[in-house]
Amino acid sequence: MLQRLAAASVAFVILFAAVPARPARSPRYGGKLRVEVGARVASLDPDKPPSTREEEAVKAEIDALIYDRVNPDGTFEGTLGSGPFRVTAWEAGTSVNLSANNGFREGRPFVDSIEISMGRAAHERLVDLELNKTDLVEIPPQDARRAAEQGVRVSVSQPDELLALVFVAGNGGPNAAAASSARPATQAAAQPAGQALSLAIDRVAIVNFILQKTGEPAGGLLPQWSSGTAFLFPAAAPTAADLVHAKELWKEIAASGPLVLGYDFADPLEQSVAERIVVNAKEAGMAMRAQGVRAAGAEAEKSRGAALQRGYVDAELVRWRMTSPLPGDALRDFLARINSGTLAGVQPGAFPETPSPEDIYKQQRAVLSTYRVVPLVWLPQVYGLSTRVRDWKAPGPGENWPLADVWLDAETSTPNGVQ
Numbered sequence: 001m002l003q004r005l006a007a008a009s010v011a012f013v014i015l016f017a018a019v020p021a022r023p024a025r026s027p028r029y030g031g032k033l034r035v036e037v038g039a040r041v042a043s044l045d046p047d048k049p050p051s052t053r054e055e056e057a058v059k060a061e062i063d064a065l066i067y068d069r070v071n072p073d074g075t076f077e078g079t080l081g082s083g084p085f086r087v088t089a090w091e092a093g094t095s096v097n098l099s100a101n102n103g104f105r106e107g108r109p110f111v112d113s114i115e116i117s118m119g120r121a122a123h124e125r126l127v128d129l130e131l132n133k134t135d136l137v138e139i140p141p142q143d144a145r146r147a148a149e150q151g152v153r154v155s156v157s158q159p160d161e162l163l164a165l166v167f168v169a170g171n172g173g174p175n176a177a178a179a180s181s182a183r184p185a186t187q188a189a190a191q192p193a194g195q196a197l198s199l200a201i202d203r204v205a206i207v208n209f210i211l212q213k214t215g216e217p218a219g220g221l222l223p224q225w226s227s228g229t230a231f232l233f234p235a236a237a238p239t240a241a242d243l244v245h246a247k248e249l250w251k252e253i254a255a256s257g258p259l260v261l262g263y264d265f266a267d268p269l270e271q272s273v274a275e276r277i278v279v280n281a282k283e284a285g286m287a288m289r290a291q292g293v294r295a296a297g298a299e300a301e302k303s304r305g306a307a308l309q310r311g312y313v314d315a316e317l318v319r320w321r322m323t324s325p326l327p328g329d330a331l332r333d334f335l336a337r338i339n340s341g342t343l344a345g346v347q348p349g350a351f352p353e354t355p356s357p358e359d360i361y362k363q364q365r366a367v368l369s370t371y372r373v374v375p376l377v378w379l380p381q382v383y384g385l386s387t388r389v390r391d392w393k394a395p396g397p398g399e400n401w402p403l404a405d406v407w408l409d410a411e412t413s414t415p416n417g418v419q
Contacts, residue, residue: 027110027390027391027407028110028407028408028409028410029108029110029111029112029407030110030111030112030408030410031111031112031388031407031408031410032111032112032113032114032115033111033113033114033115033135033136033389033403033406033408034114034115034117034133034134034135034136035114035115035116035117035134035135035136035137035403036116036117036120036124036125036128036129036134036136036137036138037058037116037117037118037120037125037137037138038054038118038119038120038121038122038125038138039052039054039055039057039058039118039119040055040093040094040118040119041055041058041059041062041092041093041096041118042055042092042093043092044059044062044063044066044087044090044096046063052266052294053264053319054266058118060400061400061401062096062116064083064400064401065083065084065085065098065114065400065401065403065404066082066083066085066086066087066098067082067083068082068083068105082101082104083101083104084100084101084104084106084108084109084403084404085098085099085100085101085109085113085114085403085404086098086099086101088113093118093119094117094118094119095115095116095117095118096115096116096118097113097114097115097116098113098114098115098116099112099113100112100113104404106404109403109404109405110404110405110406110407110408111403111406111407111408114403117134120137122139122140122143125137125138125139125384126139126143126147126150126152126384129152129384129385129386130150130151130152132386134386135385135386135388135389135408136383136384136385136386136389136392136401136403137383137384138382138383138384139152139154139382139383139384140268140269140382141211141214141215141269141379141380141382142210142211142212142214142268142269142272143212143382144156144212144214144380144382145212145213145214146212147384152384153384153385153386153387154382154383154384154385155382155383155384155385155392155394156214156380156381156382156394157380157381157382157394157395157396158223158225158325158380158396159215159216159223159225159378159379159380160223160226160321160322160325160378160379160380160381160396160397161319161320161321161322161378161379161380161381162218162221162223162319162320162321162322162334162375162376162377162378162379163218163269163270163273163317163318163319163376163377163378163379164218164317164318164320164373164374164375164376165197165201165261165277165315165316165317165318165373165374165376166315166316166318166372166373166374167193167194167314167315167371167372168262168313168314168315168316191370191371191372192249192250192252192253192371193250193253193259193314193371194370194371194372194374195249195371196246196247196249196250196253196284196286197246197259197277197281197286197315197371197374198371198374199241199242199243199245199246199249199284200241200242200243200246200280200281200283200284200286201241201277201280201281201374201376202241202276202280203217203218203241203376203377204217205276206273206276206376206377207377210269210272210273210276211269211377211379214379214380214382215377215378215379215380216377216378217376217377217378218230218375218376218377218378219231219232219233219234219375220232220233220364220368220375221331221334221364221367221368221373221375222322222327222330222331222360222364223322223378226322226325226326226327226330226397227327227331227357227360227361227364228327228357229357229360229361229364232361233364233368233375241280241283241284243283243284246284246285246286247284247285250284250285250286251285257287258287258288258289259281259286259287259288259289259314259315260288260289260290260291260312260313260314260315261274261277261278261288261289261290261291261313261314261315261316261317262290262291262292262293262313262315262316262317263290263291263292263293263316263317264292264293264294264317265292265293265294266294267319270317270319271290271292273317273376273377274290274317275290277290278290291313293313293316317376319379320334320337321397322397322398323397323398324397324398325396325397325398327357327360328354328355328359328360330397331351331355331360331363331364332351335351335363335367338367338373351363381394381395387409388408388409388410389406389408389409390406390407390408390409391405391406391407392406393405
């Protein structure tokens with residue numbers, strides 16, 4: 001029995017290995033790297049901001065390949081084509097072809113060219129990978145386990161993207177002015193509503209069933225591997241939701257209409273999580289419904305100007321990826337999002353330039369005690385790779401795809417498998 005368990009454990013570790021085994025052969029130059037993504041990038045013009053979160057992420061990856069270097073604030077230095085690759089063909093929203101820059105200051109990339117196909121659905125990307133029609137694809141976290149079981153070579157990063165629920169202050173649909181005085185998520189009732197929801201949500205079930213165990217419950221604003229203190233926040237503990245306490249808190253709130261939870265209608269994961277939260281809320285006696293909204297890009301999120309066009313919601317699901325593996329820098333970025341107006345009414349206070357572990361913990365506690373931010377789960381970045389891709393390393397927080405460093409093994413021609 002112990003031998004079988006040991007064998008199963010080894011197989012699982014291999015199945016979800018984030019970094020492929022070291023290749024036996026030396027790196028070689030040449031070949032075209034084929035990449036497929038789900039987002040559609042409308043323009044490479046740095047003055048034209050992306051309209052969606054997904055477009056913003058993919059555009060940043062392309063920018064990192066064609067500009068010299070990335071600054072800490074996310075901007076790029078150098079002229080177009082001064083990076084490891086140059087644009088040779090561009091079709092807005094459909095594809096972009098890049099060729100290796102022989103004069104790149106850090107040396108010529110190994111691959112001759114990269115072809116990025118955009119607007120490919122998740123199932124299309126996986127099928128193309130299984131048929132060896134592509135080399136690198138994005139995989140939604142909830143599909144990682146199934147893809148690996150089907151023989152896809154899967155790369156999983158550390159959990160570095162926070163999926164959280166936030167209460168939105170000041171959103172304005174056509175009926176917001178009349179409804180604001182009656183809804184529990186506004187004014188003084190926001191804190192008990194957030195606390196009741198936090199207690200009602202079964203984070204473990206979200207990780208186990210929706211994410212298929214690819215991720216981990218979130219209690220704080222930083223993951224355990226970064227801060228080392230995430231276990232101190234009760235919501236991150238592997239326990240069931242506290243429905244009894246949630247019901248008691250909800251009874252303290254004046255009767256009103258149902259809470260409206262907004263989610264990105266183009267994100268299947270957010271929709272599944274929102275629907276699960278509605279079920280948990282109803283189990284705690286809370287009236288709630290989910291509503292799909294359009295997720296804005298970074299510029300729109302900072303100004304919240306798009307909120308007027310979203311319709312009235314009491315809370316939203318957000319996905320915040322860490323910009324640094326350092327807990328102080330990552331938390332500072334999250335605090336900037338909070339202070340930008342996303343969560344009006346949350347005043348986390350001053351944050352030292354060089355924070356101590358105690359400062360980081362206290363700052364998280366100050367924000368979370370308002371219950372306007374309810375952490376749910378931590379998500380990893382998941383990629384599918386063809387068997388000929390070598391020296392790939394899953395990018396961490398603040399890092400981009402290492403496509404200037406990977407090389408293609410021409411001797412590999414077998415179907416995809418676990419490596």
